[in-house]
Amino acid sequence: MNHAAATTPTLQDDTLSLGPLELRLGDREALVSGVRASLTVREFEVLEALTERPDRVITREDVYGRVWGGRMPYRDRAVDVHVKRIRQKLGAIAPEWTFVHTHFGIGYRLSPEVTDGGQQ
Amino acid sequence: MNHAAATTPTLQDDTLSLGPLELRLGDREALVSGVRASLTVREFEVLEALTERPDRVITREDVYGRVWGGRMPYRDRAVDVHVKRIRQKLGAIAPEWTFVHTHFGIGYRLSPEVTDGGQQ
DNA sequence: CGCAGTGGTGAAAAGAATGTGAAGGAAGTT
DNA sequence: AACTTCCTTCACATTCTTTTCACCACTGCG
Numbered sequence: 492m493n494h495a496a497a498t499t500p501t502l503q504d505d506t507l508s509l510g511p512l513e514l515r516l517g518d519r520e521a522l523v524s525g526v527r528a529s530l531t532v533r534e535f536e537v538l539e540a541l542t543e544r545p546d547r548v549i550t551r552e553d554v555y556g557r558v559w560g561g562r563m564p565y566r567d568r569a570v571d572v573h574v575k576r577i578r579q580k581l582g583a584i585a586p587e588w589t590f591v592h593t594h595f596g597i598g599y600r601l602s603p604e605v606t607d608g609g610q611q
Numbered sequence: 612m613n614h615a616a617a618t619t620p621t622l623q624d625d626t627l628s629l630g631p632l633e634l635r636l637g638d639r640e641a642l643v644s645g646v647r648a649s650l651t652v653r654e655f656e657v658l659e660a661l662t663e664r665p666d667r668v669i670t671r672e673d674v675y676g677r678v679w680g681g682r683m684p685y686r687d688r689a690v691d692v693h694v695k696r697i698r699q700k701l702g703a704i705a706p707e708w709t710f711v712h713t714h715f716g717i718g719y720r721l722s723p724e725v726t727d728g729g730q731q
Numbered sequence: 732c733g734c735a736g737t738g739g740t741g742a743a744a745a746g747a748a749t750g751t752g753a754a755g756g757a758a759g760t761t
Numbered sequence: 762a763a764c765t766t767c768c769t770t771c772a773c774a775t776t777c778t779t780t781t782c783a784c785c786a787c788t789g790c791g
Contacts, residue, residue: 531767533768548640567770571748571751578750593749593777594638595747595748595777596748597639651777652779687780687781688739688780691739692739692779692780693779694738715788716737
């Protein structure tokens, strides 16, 4: 069984904290449990877009608009691919956590949750 | 004996509340007692259609029209099947509640009611 | 009581959307 | 020019959703 992080989004200086996730907005750096995730610029921006409304579903179109601007081309997969790599990098640091959740047919939701059996 | 939820439909932001049921229209998310019900898009839409007139009977044809558009094909069971899964998912979270009621020969009625003997 | 129509359900079939590895290219560096 | 990093795109794999079907239970009525 899973349970959500009992953590409220926090914003000090220009650092946004969400569970073990920490976004240094100014530096465009993401840390997980204090470890630098070395996201690329785009990856960071996508993650930041999801941060807009933590624990709420955000559509691909919405993410696309915030990161690339303009309307998302039909069948564009850019968002998905970046989410994949974000998951990969964050997961490498904290395998027992799940950060980005897929909402089929709609979009993604950012919300750090502990996964049972951190091993995959 | 049963009794209806002593709750009036509420609408804040884009969230509709009906007893323990909460529909986040924008996110297409349904929560029961605060727990995410993870309905699929169609399931959510059907539930939303029933929401149109809470505590009132809504015909299958009506639901069909709102969700799929157009006239419901003769003997189509799509609505029934989705209602079944909605009940299943909501019931899994709150077994002591009954949300969707069948009106034989007519349609369905959405209205959260406490069921005696939460066990099934 | 038996029939005909309606609704409940599990499961298979069909359809979509998302996950993913890899290729290709642009831009910056050495 | 060769190398590196990052972004985008593509094709295929995988997973999830929706539709359809078949069979059974239930309702209402003659």
